Amino acid sequence: MTLFLQRIIDGLQNGAIYSVVAIPMVLIFKATTLINFAQGELAMIGAFFAFVFAVQAFSMNIILATILAMVIAALLGMGIERTMLRSFDPTDHLPVVLITLGVFYIVNAFAGDIWNYQAQANVPNLLYDLPLIGDWMQGRSSFFTSETNKLGLRIQHDSVGLVGALLIMLSALHVILNRTKMGLAFRGVSSNTEASRLVGIRVGRILSFGWGLACAFGALGAILVAPRITLQPNMMLTVLVYALAAAAFGGLDSVGGAALGGFVVGLLNSVILGYISDVDRLSSLTAAPLLFPVVLLLVVLWFKPTGLFGTKSVERV
Amino acid sequence: MSENILEVRDLQASYGQVDVLRGVALEVKTGEVCVILGANGAGKTTTLRSICNMPIVSSTGTIKFAGEDISNTDTGGIVAQGMAHVPQGRGTFPELSTLENLQLGAYVRKDNEVDDDIDRWFQMFPVLKERKDQAAGSLSGGEQQMLAVSRALMSRPKLLLLDEPSLGLAPIIIEDLFATFKQINQDEGTTMLIVEQNANLALSIAQSAYVLETGSIALSGPAAQLRDDPAVQEAYLGA
Numbered sequence: 322m323t324l325f326l327q328r329i330i331d332g333l334q335n336g337a338i339y340s341v342v343a344i345p346m347v348l349i350f351k352a353t354t355l356i357n358f359a360q361g362e363l364a365m366i367g368a369f370f371a372f373v374f375a376v377q378a379f380s381m382n383i384i385l386a387t388i389l390a391m392v393i394a395a396l397l398g399m400g401i402e403r404t405m406l407r408s409f410d411p412t413d414h415l416p417v418v419l420i421t422l423g424v425f426y427i428v429n430a431f432a433g434d435i436w437n438y439q440a441q442a443n444v445p446n447l448l449y450d451l452p453l454i455g456d457w458m459q460g461r462s463s464f465f466t467s468e469t470n471k472l473g474l475r476i477q478h479d480s481v482g483l484v485g486a487l488l489i490m491l492s493a494l495h496v497i498l499n500r501t502k503m504g505l506a507f508r509g510v511s512s513n514t515e516a517s518r519l520v521g522i523r524v525g526r527i528l529s530f531g532w533g534l535a536c537a538f539g540a541l542g543a544i545l546v547a548p549r550i551t552l553q554p555n556m557m558l559t560v561l562v563y564a565l566a567a568a569a570f571g572g573l574d575s576v577g578g579a580a581l582g583g584f585v586v587g588l589l590n591s592v593i594l595g596y597i598s599d600v601d602r603l604s605s606l607t608a609a610p611l612l613f614p615v616v617l618l619l620v621v622l623w624f625k626p627t628g629l630f631g632t633k634s635v636e637r638v
Numbered sequence: 639m640s641e642n643i644l645e646v647r648d649l650q651a652s653y654g655q656v657d658v659l660r661g662v663a664l665e666v667k668t669g670e671v672c673v674i675l676g677a678n679g680a681g682k683t684t685t686l687r688s689i690c691n692m693p694i695v696s697s698t699g700t701i702k703f704a705g706e707d708i709s710n711t712d713t714g715g716i717v718a719q720g721m722a723h724v725p726q727g728r729g730t731f732p733e734l735s736t737l738e739n740l741q742l743g744a745y746v747r748k749d750n751e752v753d754d755d756i757d758r759w760f761q762m763f764p765v766l767k768e769r770k771d772q773a774a775g776s777l778s779g780g781e782q783q784m785l786a787v788s789r790a791l792m793s794r795p796k797l798l799l800l801d802e803p804s805l806g807l808a809p810i811i812i813e814d815l816f817a818t819f820k821q822i823n824q825d826e827g828t829t830m831l832i833v834e835q836n837a838n839l840a841l842s843i844a845q846s847a848y849v850l851e852t853g854s855i856a857l858s859g860p861a862a863q864l865r866d867d868p869a870v871q872e873a874y875l876g877a
């Protein structure tokens with residue numbers, strides 16, 4: 322029983338990580354109906370920017386470093402959209418998706434050249450410096466530690482903090498998308514591009530905004546999870562697959578759905594893999610953990626292409 | 639302001655290799671209701687798309703709107719100058735609420751009377767008020783058409799382009815809708831260019847009319863005159 326509870330807790334802890342990467346993917350999908358395969362790598366490079374500002378070069382305050390990294394990541398995303406993607410017919414998805422795949426490899430190799438494919442030491446944990454969440458975590462560290470607590474369970478306090486940060490992220494996105502004129506225009510373009518032009522929306526600018534927003538939040542997500550999954554150029558490789566499954570499960574155009582999807586994927590993964598790992602032969606396969614999100618993706622595409630809360634079918638990708 | 643709010647000269651339009659318009663010329667007088675009639679595939683929708691320079695169609699020719707040459711202005715700029723377009727198939731935002739659709743209609747406006755205008759169109763179409771938080775895609779066809787028209791009027795246009803507003807609606811609703819167009823035209827002074835299959839009804843509220851045949855204007859004149867024209871009667875009025 323304790324083991325089962327522990328698997329549920331582990332699943333939710335990982336789920337928060339998948340949610341954080343799935344959310345920006347959904348933002349890009351909403352704006353463009355395409356899957357940005359470079360999402361994880363752009364987030365990774367954002368986390369490295371923050372690392373450079375906070376540790377390697379300027380010893381900046383981590384909050385300041387995060388904000389700066391988010392801005393640079395946003396500019397990078399907008400630049401990629403403007404220079405590489407804008408001139409292609411957005412309804413023809415193949416070339417655009419191939420380009421995002423190209424960006425994926427370039428960014429990954431670039432980061433590898435600069436920082437090596439090794440986990441960085443001394444990665445600062447943004448969570449501890451956040452108002453409210455940080456204070457709360459300091460106070461609770463005796464109960465939520467990486468050790469087993471008195472109930473026999475291991476709850477990492479930064480996972481709890483991560484869920485808190487995720488909720489703040491979701492609220493911020495909710496305000497931006499639902500309470501601002503730019504957000505309304507973004508949802509307009511997402512709903513009907515032609516009608517958007519007819520109300521005077523400059524669609525190109527909104528696409529830029531969408532990419533900027535997604536990359537800024539992607540960077541924030543990567544900065545938040547880096548202390549957990551290590552900061553290194555390949556940190557997002559497997560996470561991306563889980564995030565994709567999470568986004569598809571929740572509905573590719575639903576921000577809240579992606580957040581929930583992350584937890585569901587994490588939970589199912591932990592519980593199912595927990596049982597699989599009891600089977601000796603399977604547990605020795607390194608591909609086994611990745612099998613699950615791919616199978617989930619297949620099941621969603623077969624039975625409910627719009628996901629749980631989505632409106633647009635994945636078939637349009 | 640000049641007498642004509644819209645002047646179109648030698649308009650040619652194509653989709654890729656397919657030429658659709660071959661030199662369309664038309665004028666719409668300020669304050670009037672003007673109708674374009676024509677068979678399926680004649681190029682009516684293409685004409686309206688070309689007038690507001692929608693990227694889907696590539697066109698050449700000169701278009702003057704309220705005295706200014708807008709031939710090279712992009713759609714957003716044209717809307718900001720006071721043209722609104724209700725496209726064929728309505729052009730609402732199905733995932734957004736009725737209220738948000740109306741707010742987006744006012745996207746180019748900078749004044750603070752947007753909420754007053756929303757109330758105004760809610761009075762004109764009370765059913766929209768009842769459905770204000772409902773997703774536009776879940777409204778009935780008639781309700782969506784009312785929403786599409788209100789959405790277009792939210793930009794306070796000088797010229798309203800309507801592409802087959804009666805499509806798919808019950809006859810009784812169509813009559814109401816056209817009565818509303820007439821009322822809006824008279825009360826607000828909004829000039830209207832309406833593409834319509836329901837020729838009888840459209841001609842009854844219009845002052846002038848054009849007949850489009852395979853990409854060029856075949857007939858034009860005052861609405862009353864076209865209504866009595868035997869050729870028009872036979873082709874479009876089912877006489």
Ligand SMILES: Nc1ncnc2c1ncn2[C@@H]1O[C@H](COP(=O)(O)OP(=O)(O)OP(=O)(O)O)[C@@H](O)[C@H]1O
Pocket residue numbers: 653656658676677678679680681682683684685694726
């Ligand atoms: N997006 C498009 N791509 C290619 N060809 C098109 C496109 N839209 C319209 N056409 C072609 O252009 C011609 C004129 O079409 P248009 O839609 O302007 O006609 P219409 O007069 O509005 O017809 P209807 O009464 O059926 O709406 C048709 O032959 C049509 O096949």
Ligand SMILES: [Mg+2]
Pocket residue numbers: 682683684726801802
């Ligand atoms: Mg048409």
